[in-house]
Amino acid sequence: MTIDLSINQGTHCSKKAVEVLRTYDNNTSLREYTDPENRDLLETLARINQVRVENIYVDNGTGPILRTALYEILRQRTQSSIKGIVKYLLFKKLDTPLITPRFTYKKIPPNAAKNGIPVAYIPLGPETNFRINPADVSAAIEANGDGIVYIVNPNNPTGNIMLSHDEIATLVAKHPDSLFWIDEAYHEYVDPDDYQTVAHLVRRHDNLIVSRSFSFAWGLASLRIGFFMADPKWVQLIEKTTVPYRIGKLQQDVALASVTDEEFLPSIREFAAKERTKLTEALEAYDNIEVFPSQVNYLFCRFKDGRSSLPFADKLRELGLLIKRETPHGGMRFEEYFRVSVGLEDENDAFIAKLDEALSVYPDHKPLSEKGEKKKGKKDKNIKLVG
Numbered sequence: 503m504t505i506d507l508s509i510n511q512g513t514h515c516s517k518k519a520v521e522v523l524r525t526y527d528n529n530t531s532l533r534e535y536t537d538p539e540n541r542d543l544l545e546t547l548a549r550i551n552q553v554r555v556e557n558i559y560v561d562n563g564t565g566p567i568l569r570t571a572l573y574e575i576l577r578q579r580t581q582s583s584i585k586g587i588v589k590y591l592l593f594k595k596l597d598t599p600l601i602t603p604r605f606t607y608k609k610i611p612p613n614a615a616k617n618g619i620p621v622a623y624i625p626l627g628p629e630t631n632f633r634i635n636p637a638d639v640s641a642a643i644e645a646n647g648d649g650i651v652y653i654v655n656p657n658n659p660t661g662n663i664m665l666s667h668d669e670i671a672t673l674v675a676k677h678p679d680s681l682f683w684i685d686e687a688y689h690e691y692v693d694p695d696d697y698q699t700v701a702h703l704v705r706r707h708d709n710l711i712v713s714r715s716f717s718f719a720w721g722l723a724s725l726r727i728g729f730f731m732a733d734p735k736w737v738q739l740i741e742k743t744t745v746p747y748r749i750g751k752l753q754q755d756v757a758l759a760s761v762t763d764e765e766f767l768p769s770i771r772e773f774a775a776k777e778r779t780k781l782t783e784a785l786e787a788y789d790n791i792e793v794f795p796s797q798v799n800y801l802f803c804r805f806k807d808g809r810s811s812l813p814f815a816d817k818l819r820e821l822g823l824l825i826k827r828e829t830p831h832g833g834m835r836f837e838e839y840f841r842v843s844v845g846l847e848d849e850n851d852a853f854i855a856k857l858d859e860a861l862s863v864y865p866d867h868k869p870l871s872e873k874g875e876k877k878k879g880k881k882d883k884n885i886k887l888v889g
């Protein structure tokens with residue numbers, strides 16, 4: 503069986519979620535609808551995130567939300583000016599740019615470009631440990647015009663916090679005509695001391711949208727639940743394009759049990775940190791591999807000498823293991839990089855066990871056994887054991 507460490511799905515869900523699942527155990531368990539607006543879920547999410555019910559939109563995953571909402575918002579902006587409408591009718595090009603870092607959730611920029619949306623990249627690289635310089639965001643807005651600024655925080659694929667709460671707050675206030683979409687899909691993995699969510703700011707700034715997913719830290723990808731928080735005008739705009747009854751009762755009950763289980767997030771952070779350390783040590787035992795510090799459930803890595811990671815990924819595939827590579831887009835290459843997700847313990851062990859063999863595709867590879875005593879890689883800098 504193939505072990506898939508190319509996809510960022512979570513590992514475990516809350517025990518309380520499992521208790522709920524156990525109650526759905528007979529042939530009438532699934533017959534009920536929820537109320538059309540998922541009021542109970544909205545109220546709980548609103549309380550936890552210090553927003554109001556009317557600030558929240560829930561749907562089947564953040565991926566579908568991003569797709570619907572980004573286009574709806576861009577369409578609305580285009581239609582608000584005659585110049586925008588004419589340009590779209592003549593050239594099928596939208597007026598508003600998508601401004602986003604060079605390394606980001608891979609589906610967003612190529613999809614935007616395919617749909618006539620100009621994409622502008624904020625520089626981002628290993629020399630700054632993949633942190634964004636807020637001045638670069640302002641420079642991109644000044645050079646390309648106000649648009650949608652899409653930032654994943656902590657970032658996918660690099661796994662780090664790119665901008666602090668205060669840096670985002672300052673940018674949002676400084677550029678009121680740009681709309682900031684902060685995708686916090688992996689936020690729950692991060693120690694609250696290291697990053698505070700910007701969700702509560704949506705009550706003050708109508709140019710901020712914050713999205714979240716139950717697919718990762720909550721370990722519920724198979725239930726497909728995501729939501730965003732924003733000024734009610736954005737919630738209403740998207741509600742007009744979709745239908746009520748989006749989240750079923752089973753999804754809602756499991757989500758509610760998860761977010762109200764106070765023990766769960768500390769334990770999942772502890773598990774992810776322990777497995778990150780194990781994977782980091784195994785990868786960095788090879789001198790040519792660099793693993794960037796991560797706060798989430800995946801590790802971003804590269805071959806230090808710039809060699810392509812493709813033969814390595816291909817060999818792993820042959821051995822029944824999948825990892826992720828960045829495909830070129832926007833005229834940029836990412837040849838030497840690869841991303842490994844943190845899987846279950848035995849999945850990570852299986853990956854580590856195959857590393858030597860997979861790296862042997864490179865003619866200059868030296869197996870660890872030839873190097874004498876196994877070299878210790880650097881420790882996960884973010885490990886914090888709980889309890």
Ligand SMILES: Cc1ncc(COP(=O)(O)O)c(C=O)c1O
Pocket residue numbers: 510562563564565566607654658685687714715716717723727728
């Ligand atoms: C940054 C980011 N946002 C959103 C998504 C989509 O998540 P989902 O549709 O499962 O909620 C992903 C999936 O990989 C992601 O990495």
